Amino acid sequence: MQNAPYLTPEALSTFIRTALTEDVGDGDHSSLAAIPANARNRAKLLVKGEGILAGVQLARLIFREVDPALRMELLLTDGAPVKHGDVAFIVEGPARSILTAERLVLNCMQRMSGIATYTAYLTTLLAGTKAKLLDTRKTTPNFRLCEKWAVVIGGGVNHRYGLFDMIMLKDNHVDYAGGIRQAIEATHAYLKRTGRDLPIEVETRSLAEVQQVLETGGVYRIMLDNMRPAQMREAVRLIGGRYQTEASGGITEQTIAEVAATGVDFISVGALTHSATILDISLKAY
Structure with missing residues (x-):
């Protein structure tokens, strides 16, 4: 396990x-x-x-x-x-x-x-690709332990457990911080100031935002949120293996195989825990 x-x-x-x-x-x-x-x-x-x-x-x-x-x-x-x-x-x-x-x-x-059961089913739809299935924090309050454990039993991979074990700069963080560069730089300053060593993931909504992350650097994973498969494929090409990639946002059992074929490393699906x-x-x- x-x-x-x-x-x-x-x-x-x-x-x-x-x-x-x-x-x-x-x-x-x-x-x-x-x-x-x-x-x-x-x-x-x-x-x-x-x-x-x-x-x-x-x-x-x-x-x-x-x-x-x-x-x-x-x-x-x-x-x-x-x-x-x-x-x-x-x-x-x-x-x-x-x-x-x-x-x-x-x-x-x-x-x-x-x-x-649902995790195992979606995992079969990723066959022939390198993509791994991730869960999210869309869990039942006070039952997250069991839900994330079940994802692992079904063959999926746990994402962060909570807000404390990694940094994920999502769209609202980026907007509140004033932009991607500002959010990443403020995060590095915070980690240095507090003596923490936490991985940083940044959510991007466009190829322009992907480019901003690449120009800033200092992250370990780039999330491609609500992008069309063609956009994802281009984003994966731009990133070129420098950082891990994660597809997210509205991915269903009808679309997950096409998303996996874009070459992303991970696909996160909230439905694993909120809709099974x-x-x-x-x-x-x-």
Whole structure:
């Protein structure tokens, strides 16, 4: 798996505990009321669609957080192609604990599997080119960790995780700064002043702006935003391998292959995380 520095034990634990607090509150009163304290049962994770499975590792951590007495038997792993009727794992242990963990496990896995499935599909459309598929920051608040993890499971590449781990000078930054040269020069001054070493990417909207970046220098990637394929191809030629290139803006499954053929290094698609449909999954007692 691609290096994912955000998947730390602390971050995962914080996410799971916060999500459980939201869902469980002062108790799972349905289970506490209806299920004997000493009841032990098992359930299977049943796939009810076709796609790429994601969230199995996270499910293990959720079950462990809810009750260390729960045991999982893994039958399928993250990244596995699945079809209707497949069983991903079996969980066994205190019945109340299985029921308490059920919805969080399903919410995470359905969403993550949907993202992984769509990512894997778009990646197939890049075959024969050097382009790699990137995600964006268009994620669900407080669920970014899971969504970006799912992109990696589906074969995509994570872009920056947040505002803190790289500098991206987008159109509004450029306009507010007074232009591309001013934005880049101010950024270098800021990095020197604060002692930070962050990669710089600049968004360009025209070939003239690409030329301005080339004349200024000091970046590591140039974004080609909302350009037509012919413009992108010319921009790639102008850049000539001096900097990485990224295509962005309104790219769909109908246009992504043509964009990739322009020779760009990366293609970012917000729809990976903001528009992917879930993969239907359920947890069935048996």
